[in-house]
Amino acid sequence: MPSGMRYWTVVDDGYKVVFIADQWLRFLRFGRSRSELTTKAYAGGIALYLRWCRSTGREWSVAARDLGLFMVWLKYTPSSLDDDPTPVVLGPGADPARKERRVNGVLTAVRGLLSYAVSVGEAPRSVLGQIYELADSRDLPVEAQGEDSGLSYRLRAVHRSQEPEAEVDRATDEELVAMFLECRNARDRLIVLLLGRVGLRRGQAAGLHRSDCHLLPDSRALGCDYSGAHLHVRRRENSNRAWSKSKQAWTQPLDFLVVQAFDRTR
Incomplete structure (x- = not known):
């Protein structure tokens, strides 16, 4: 466009x-x-x-x-x-x-x-x-029914293929350490930590700006009221086309290992 x-x-x-x-x-x-x-x-x-x-x-x-x-x-x-x-x-x-x-x-x-x-x-x-067909809330999980126990109605897709249940296979600590040791530079090591230790999606990690990362114990001088080291995940248009799937901005705390990895990239 x-x-x-x-x-x-x-x-x-x-x-x-x-x-x-x-x-x-x-x-x-x-x-x-x-x-x-x-x-x-x-x-x-x-x-x-x-x-x-x-x-x-x-x-x-x-x-x-x-x-x-x-x-x-x-x-x-x-x-x-x-x-x-x-x-x-x-x-x-x-x-x-x-x-x-x-x-x-x-x-x-x-x-x-x-x-x-x-x-x-x-x-x-x-x-x-x-x-679509008219369905009620009785077939929803208890967590999705909300606090109101009354019967509610919704539109449900008529055509849907039954997906097999797949167990989420999280990378083990040993696998993360092996990936970390294979990295050839500080930037790649930071990416592994952001994904495996902080829990960012790949689009969120690739879309981080330096202004999103507050690594000081107190960032009030930067206009941020959150205490401790942390980063802000924001949805924005980035030149590398990275995109956060979350529409709402949120804050994620960082531990000492991630802060050190940030420091090594400078």
Whole structure:
């Protein structure tokens, strides 16, 4: 964009922008302040949906009634840029073309596009009933039901692939130490500590500014009321395109080891 901000979109075979997809992705990026990488993920999902509609002779605005068939296509049809539909070659014991998590991500993008299309009059309102159903709070975990024990209603996605439960595998202390020892400079050692010891995401670590890092025992002279060594995680546009997924700014304390690592990078 002229402002320097970027977003991803969808083009057809003639490299012409698909209007409704482009309109929705621009709305997400600039109207909802979503990240550039979010538009990239959603654009990829929308491109798959439009490709399926074209290869099966369906109109995208009313194809929501057949999303179950789209899920089967996603799981068993490898990606192809050819005009002819890719033959299904997967057999027993073969890995699917896309796993459950990827399928759900594509479905999230499709539901977002269709909901937006309904809101701007590009798709019939009946589409909403094909992608969402009315559900109550009884199927939610206790932690998500809130303090109010009364029955509440919400919209629930109709189509969703069941994802297998995966245990979160945190890096052990021995693995972190091994990574730390393999680093060849102070900057890389600091990155390992920020990710493994402070708990920052990679986008948050890559988007840190020097003004975000307050390493003194008392930073009131800098206009900061937080005591002790700490850093501020802020969501902003960075020249390296790093982005914090958290919309709210927050503060994370630092221990002596991370402070020493910061000192070695100067």
